[in-house]
Amino acid sequence: MLDCRVKAWFSLMIVNSNLYGYAASVLFLLLPPLRMKKKPTPAISRTAPMI
Numbered sequence: 001m002l003d004c005r006v007k008a009w010f011s012l013m014i015v016n017s018n019l020y021g022y023a024a025s026v027l028f029l030l031l032p033p034l035r036m037k038k039k040p041t042p043a044i045s046r047t048a049p050m051i
Helices: 002-015 019-038 040-047
Strands: none
8 A cells, every 4th residue: 555655656657747646745745644643544444445
């Protein structure tokens, strides 16, 4: 799951090489772990089908 997120982050950095793209990719990386800390089971069940 982390590997998929890292690949998505690199693709975002390639497509959006400006400051807004960088900020959006950082938020994209930081938000899922924060959600998992609050609600572990729904986050896992939500991300499992995508893998």
